[in-house]
Amino acid sequence: MFDLKTHLKTLVETHAPSGHEGPIREVVQSAWESLVDSFEQDRLGSLIGIKRATNANGPARKIMLAAHMDEIGLMVRDIVDGFILIHRVAGIDNRLMMAQPVLVHGRETLPGIVATTPPHLLKPEDRKKYPDMDDLIVDTGLPAEEVNRLVRIGDLITPDAPMLTLNGQLVAGKAFDDRACVAAVTACLNELQRLQHSWDVYATATVQEESGLFGARTAANYIKPDIAIALDVTFAPQAGVNNDDASDINEGPVIALGANIHPKLFDRLMDTAKKYEIKHQTEAMPANTGTDAWAIQVAHEGIPTALISIPIRNMHSPVETLDLRDIERSGRLLAQFIATLEPDFFSTSGWDEESDTDAEEKES
Amino acid sequence: MILKELSTAIGVSGEEQAVRKIIREAIRDHVTDIEVDSIGNLTALKKGTGNGPRVMIAAHMDEIGFMISGYDSSGALRFTNVGGVDARILPGLRLKVGKKALPGIIQWGPIHKTYSDRSVKEIKDLRIDIGATSKSSAEGMVKIGERATFDTTFMEIGEHILRGKAFDDRAGCATLVEILRGGPYSVDILAAFTVQEEIGLRGARVAAERLKPDVAFVLEGTTAHDLPDPNADPDDPIQVNPACKLGAGPALTVMDRSMIVPPQLLRFLRETADAENIPYQLKTALGGGTDGGQIHLSGSGVPTAVISTPCRYIHAPAAILDKRDFDAGVRLLQAALARMNHAVVTPV
Numbered sequence: 103m104f105d106l107k108t109h110l111k112t113l114v115e116t117h118a119p120s121g122h123e124g125p126i127r128e129v130v131q132s133a134w135e136s137l138v139d140s141f142e143q144d145r146l147g148s149l150i151g152i153k154r155a156t157n158a159n160g161p162a163r164k165i166m167l168a169a170h171m172d173e174i175g176l177m178v179r180d181i182v183d184g185f186i187l188i189h190r191v192a193g194i195d196n197r198l199m200m201a202q203p204v205l206v207h208g209r210e211t212l213p214g215i216v217a218t219t220p221p222h223l224l225k226p227e228d229r230k231k232y233p234d235m236d237d238l239i240v241d242t243g244l245p246a247e248e249v250n251r252l253v254r255i256g257d258l259i260t261p262d263a264p265m266l267t268l269n270g271q272l273v274a275g276k277a278f279d280d281r282a283c284v285a286a287v288t289a290c291l292n293e294l295q296r297l298q299h300s301w302d303v304y305a306t307a308t309v310q311e312e313s314g315l316f317g318a319r320t321a322a323n324y325i326k327p328d329i330a331i332a333l334d335v336t337f338a339p340q341a342g343v344n345n346d347d348a349s350d351i352n353e354g355p356v357i358a359l360g361a362n363i364h365p366k367l368f369d370r371l372m373d374t375a376k377k378y379e380i381k382h383q384t385e386a387m388p389a390n391t392g393t394d395a396w397a398i399q400v401a402h403e404g405i406p407t408a409l410i411s412i413p414i415r416n417m418h419s420p421v422e423t424l425d426l427r428d429i430e431r432s433g434r435l436l437a438q439f440i441a442t443l444e445p446d447f448f449s450t451s452g453w454d455e456e457s458d459t460d461a462e463e464k465e466s
Numbered sequence: 467m468i469l470k471e472l473s474t475a476i477g478v479s480g481e482e483q484a485v486r487k488i489i490r491e492a493i494r495d496h497v498t499d500i501e502v503d504s505i506g507n508l509t510a511l512k513k514g515t516g517n518g519p520r521v522m523i524a525a526h527m528d529e530i531g532f533m534i535s536g537y538d539s540s541g542a543l544r545f546t547n548v549g550g551v552d553a554r555i556l557p558g559l560r561l562k563v564g565k566k567a568l569p570g571i572i573q574w575g576p577i578h579k580t581y582s583d584r585s586v587k588e589i590k591d592l593r594i595d596i597g598a599t600s601k602s603s604a605e606g607m608v609k610i611g612e613r614a615t616f617d618t619t620f621m622e623i624g625e626h627i628l629r630g631k632a633f634d635d636r637a638g639c640a641t642l643v644e645i646l647r648g649g650p651y652s653v654d655i656l657a658a659f660t661v662q663e664e665i666g667l668r669g670a671r672v673a674a675e676r677l678k679p680d681v682a683f684v685l686e687g688t689t690a691h692d693l694p695d696p697n698a699d700p701d702d703p704i705q706v707n708p709a710c711k712l713g714a715g716p717a718l719t720v721m722d723r724s725m726i727v728p729p730q731l732l733r734f735l736r737e738t739a740d741a742e743n744i745p746y747q748l749k750t751a752l753g754g755g756t757d758g759g760q761i762h763l764s765g766s767g768v769p770t771a772v773i774s775t776p777c778r779y780i781h782a783p784a785a786i787l788d789k790r791d792f793d794a795g796v797r798l799l800q801a802a803l804a805r806m807n808h809a810v811v812t813p814v
Contacts, residue, residue, distance in 0.1 A: 193577055193578075201559060201783050203784060213623070215786070218782040220689045220754075220779070224552060230585075237697065239696055268569055268570070270597070271597055274560075340575065342580075352599075416576070421560065
C-alpha cells in the first residue's frame, strides 16, 4: 500500500545537492522499481523510469514527466583550526544559515552547527546585517586533527532537517523543492498501475535544476518526447512577502499558463482536473517559469510543455511547508491526464486547426 | 546525565517549573531546608562540618526563549523574545511551542522574492507556524503568553564534547547539583537555583536577601568564542578575542558589566587551582552580566566570584562545551570550598 508521507520523508531526508545526486537517484530508483518497466539515464545522471503503454496499437508516443531530484546545499571551502568555511551550492539563503544544524558529508557524516556570536559580544553595527556565506563557520565540535582526517575541501554539507509534522495536516522540511514533486510522480505511477494508457510514460527525476535547469535539457534531448509536463513547487502566501502571485496551500496543484506553456496542454490539464473533480488552481506566468519547463520547451527540436506546481511556504529553507493532499492531488491529475491521452493527441504542432503544411502551399 | 536532563527540560524565564522539579528530585537526599520562594527560586542548605563562612552558590534555572504574543488571521503566530536573542539567527528555526511543546517553525520568505532587501527582520515581523489554518484554530492550540523554545536534541560528540540547548545556565545548575551530591564540606552551602536571570538578574536578588551569605560563587555557562576569523589574512597575527576557550578549564571572571570580582577572592581561586593542578582561564571580554551583579549588592554587600564552563553559541539553539572543562569546574569549586576561610571574604 503506497504511503505518500513515508515516501516523501525518505526522499527529503536523503542528502544530495545539485551535481551530487547519487544518493537520491538510488532512492528514487528503488521507489519506482515496481512501478515502471525499465530505467535509463542521460549522461548528467537524470534518472528515467519508463512505463510502457498498456494498450497501444502500434508504436506509442512519449510523454515526459520531469521533477528535479537535486537540492540546494553547501560545500566545504576551507578548514581552519578544525572549523569549516563554506560555499553555497545553488540558491541556499545565507541569511537563515546562522544557528542551523547541518550534516557534513565527509568520510563520515558529522553533525555540525553554524556558529553564532552571542549577543553579549555583538556590537550594534554587527546586528544590522546578516552574515555573508563567507562569514559563516560550521563547528562539528571535533578536534582539528579529527576534522582534517574526516573532511576535505569539496565535501558537501546539507541542513540537518528531518521532516516535521505540523498539526497533523502540514509537513515541514528541506528539499520539498523539488522532491515533493518527485513524490507526486511516484503517486502518479502508482495510480497508473490501475489504469490503461496508450502513451509511453518517461518519468524523469532530473539533475541540476537548481544549477540552471541542466538535467531537464539533457534528459529531454535524450528522450525526445512528444509532450512534457514539468513539476515544481511554487509560492504559497505568507507574512512579510508580496503575495500577489501566490497560490493557496490545500487548494490543489497549480496549472500554469503563459509563454512557457503550450495552451493545448493547459486546456487538457484543466479539462482533466474539472472532469475528475480534482481541486486545482491556475497561475499566470508571463515568460520564464524558472523551472525545468523552461529548458524542456526548447530542448531537442522543441517540445510542447506544461507545468504543474505544488504551493509551499518558506521556499529554499530547511522548513519548507506544504499540505500532503496537494501532492496526492497532483499525482492523481497527472495519472488521469495520461490515461485519457488518445494515441493521436497532439499529432500536429497544435497551434492551428489547419495543418502545418498549409502555410508552405500558400507561399509557393 | 543530569546535564542532558536539564538541557532538554523547558524553562523559559518566568516559567521554570519543569527545571525546578528535576533539580529538586536530584538534590533532595543531599540537602535540607528545601524552599521555593515567592519568585520561584529553589534554595537549600547543605550543612557543613565546621565554622567557616556561609557560602552561597547560585546557578540560574531559566533559559532565553520566546513568548506567543498574537495571531494572524492565517493562523500564524506573532511572538516576542524573552531575554537576549539576536534576531538574525531566527529565520527557518524549529521550535517547541506552548505548554504542549507543539512542533513549530519560524517562517522565512523565499529567497527568490526577498533577496533584494537584505535588511534584518526584527522579531515583530517574524512568524511561527504550528500548522494552524486560521486564527481560531491557532487559539485552540496555544494561548497568548505561552512560551516557546528551541527544538534541539542533546548530543555527545567524540570523547569530550556535549552539544545542547540552554547550557547557559543548565551547565551551572548541573555543576551545583554535582557539588551538592558531593562532600561533606566544612562550610555551610546555601544553594540557590535562581529564576529570571535572563531578564534582569531578578531571582538572585531575592535569594541573596533571604539567604544572607558571607561569600558567593555564581556558576554560569559563558561565552566562548574561540573561532577563527573567516575573513582573516592567513599571515595576519591579529586574532578575534575569544573571551574564553574550550578545553582550557573553567573560566574565572575578573570583571563584567555587572560587577568587579574582589581581587582577594579571585587570587584565592587562582591559588587553589594552582595548588590542586586544576586548569583554569581568565575571561578576556567584558560582555554580559550574571546573578553576581545582584548578589554582590545584597544586604551590606557580599564578596562574589563567577566560575563558568566555557560554552560556544549560548543564546542560540545548540551550545557546545567540553566535559573536561565542566569536570574541572566542579573540582575547582570543591577545592575552594575545602579551603574557604574568613580571611578570603574580607575586602583588601
